[in-house]
Amino acid sequence: MSRALNFYAGPAALPLEVLEEAQKELLDFHGDGVSVMEMSHRSKTFDEVITTAQANVKKVLGLGDDYETLFLGGGASTQFAMIPYNFLKEGLVANYIDTGSWSTNAIKESKKLGETNVIASSADKDFSYIPKDFKVDSNAAYLHYTSNNTIRGTQYHFIPDAGNAPLVCDMSSDFMSKEMDYSKFSLIYAGAQKNVGPSGVAVVVIKKDMLSRIREGDLLTMLNYNTHVNKNSMFNTPPCFPLYIVGLVMKWILNKGGLKAIEKMNDEKANVIYGAIDNSDGYYRGTAAQDSRSKMNVTFRLPNEDLEKKMIAEAAERKMLGLKGHRSVGGLRASIYNATSLDAVSALADFMKEFKSKN
Numbered sequence: 001m002s003r004a005l006n007f008y009a010g011p012a013a014l015p016l017e018v019l020e021e022a023q024k025e026l027l028d029f030h031g032d033g034v035s036v037m038e039m040s041h042r043s044k045t046f047d048e049v050i051t052t053a054q055a056n057v058k059k060v061l062g063l064g065d066d067y068e069t070l071f072l073g074g075g076a077s078t079q080f081a082m083i084p085y086n087f088l089k090e091g092l093v094a095n096y097i098d099t100g101s102w103s104t105n106a107i108k109e110s111k112k113l114g115e116t117n118v119i120a121s122s123a124d125k126d127f128s129y130i131p132k133d134f135k136v137d138s139n140a141a142y143l144h145y146t147s148n149n150t151i152r153g154t155q156y157h158f159i160p161d162a163g164n165a166p167l168v169c170d171m172s173s174d175f176m177s178k179e180m181d182y183s184k185f186s187l188i189y190a191g192a193q194k195n196v197g198p199s200g201v202a203v204v205v206i207k208k209d210m211l212s213r214i215r216e217g218d219l220l221t222m223l224n225y226n227t228h229v230n231k232n233s234m235f236n237t238p239p240c241f242p243l244y245i246v247g248l249v250m251k252w253i254l255n256k257g258g259l260k261a262i263e264k265m266n267d268e269k270a271n272v273i274y275g276a277i278d279n280s281d282g283y284y285r286g287t288a289a290q291d292s293r294s295k296m297n298v299t300f301r302l303p304n305e306d307l308e309k310k311m312i313a314e315a316a317e318r319k320m321l322g323l324k325g326h327r328s329v330g331g332l333r334a335s336i337y338n339a340t341s342l343d344a345v346s347a348l349a350d351f352m353k354e355f356k357s358k359n
């Protein structure tokens with residue numbers, strides 16, 4: 001077996017230990033004689049899987065009993081709609097910061113559901129930076145932002161101040177990548193397939209006091225957060241297998257030493273790859289502003305598109321996968337999530353040096 005060096009943006013690399021554990025348990029889960037995919041989600045065995053995973057999500061984030069963990073279908077994209085659908089009441093205005101594609105999509109949904117104010121945007125410079133000046137409306141239903149911009153390669157290195165408004169964050173592509181005061185957030189959501197699991201499940205961490213802010217009226221059952229909180233994510237059949245893998249990733253993070261250790265690794269990896277860009281005499285050009293660079297998705301250009309194509313092709317020959325930039329922006333993108341090793345990143349940095357000297 002030879003595993004590739006995985007730089008895909010999502011679905012993305014999973015820890016080898018997690019895959020091996022899942023493989024080991026696949027045919028006979030904890031002595032039940034069936035896989036975790038083949039048992040009732042109402043069974044005692046599965047109940048243990050989901051409640052442990054939920055508890056460990058909060059443990060990793062350092063959150064307590066005032067938060068609930070939900071595992072929902074529909075990806076992060078369904079959360080774009082659920083958030084305004086639940087919290088954007090008459091008389092309030094949803095506040096958003098627009099930092100490119102994903103936040104733009106979130107804003108689009110909010111506008112369909114009520115008054116929406118984009119209080120800051122980096123559209124003026126092609127979403128290459130994180131805006132720092134903004135003022136939250138006094139009647140804000142919430143402030144929503146995207147902590148890491150998977151496509152543009154930018155990331156917040158601070159927590160925006162939402163004032164009295166609840167802070168809501170799409171953390172899909174840097175969820176659990178670093179230590180932070182997660183108790184500042186009223187709602188965090190993440191499509192698991194970037195940093196904490198396979199596709200098919202969105203992890204939603206919601207502060208209990210947010211539930212009292214859900215608007216009155218007869219909300220659609222599946223789009224109402226209360227439905228899922230009241231039934232502990234088991235109102236309907238949850239994405240059993242994906243959330244089981246998320247549970248294994250939680251254990252992996254805790255075994256590594258939690259987010260402090262994870263952050264240290266991620267910092268090292270980012271230093272190596274941005275070092276390769278910055279020490280290339282301008283051959284490689286990072287597309288994000290220095291202070292807004294993402295430690296998860298490293299976006300860069302070469303002197304021309306032919307060289308970009310050549311580099312992606314030669315990288316693939318060396319089993320370095322997923323380096324093509326998003327189709328909407330071009331260039332190259334190396335996604336270096338939690339499960340991508342420092343060795344893989346160093347190998348890429350070495351290849352970048354070699355490619356430059358030969359081309």
Ligand SMILES: *Cc1c(COP(=O)(O)O)cnc(C)c1O
Pocket residue numbers: 010074075076077078102146148149150170171172173191192194
């Ligand atoms: C990938 C991604 C999404 C979309 O996630 P889906 O699960 O495919 O809906 C949303 N936001 C960010 C920041 C992402 O990276």
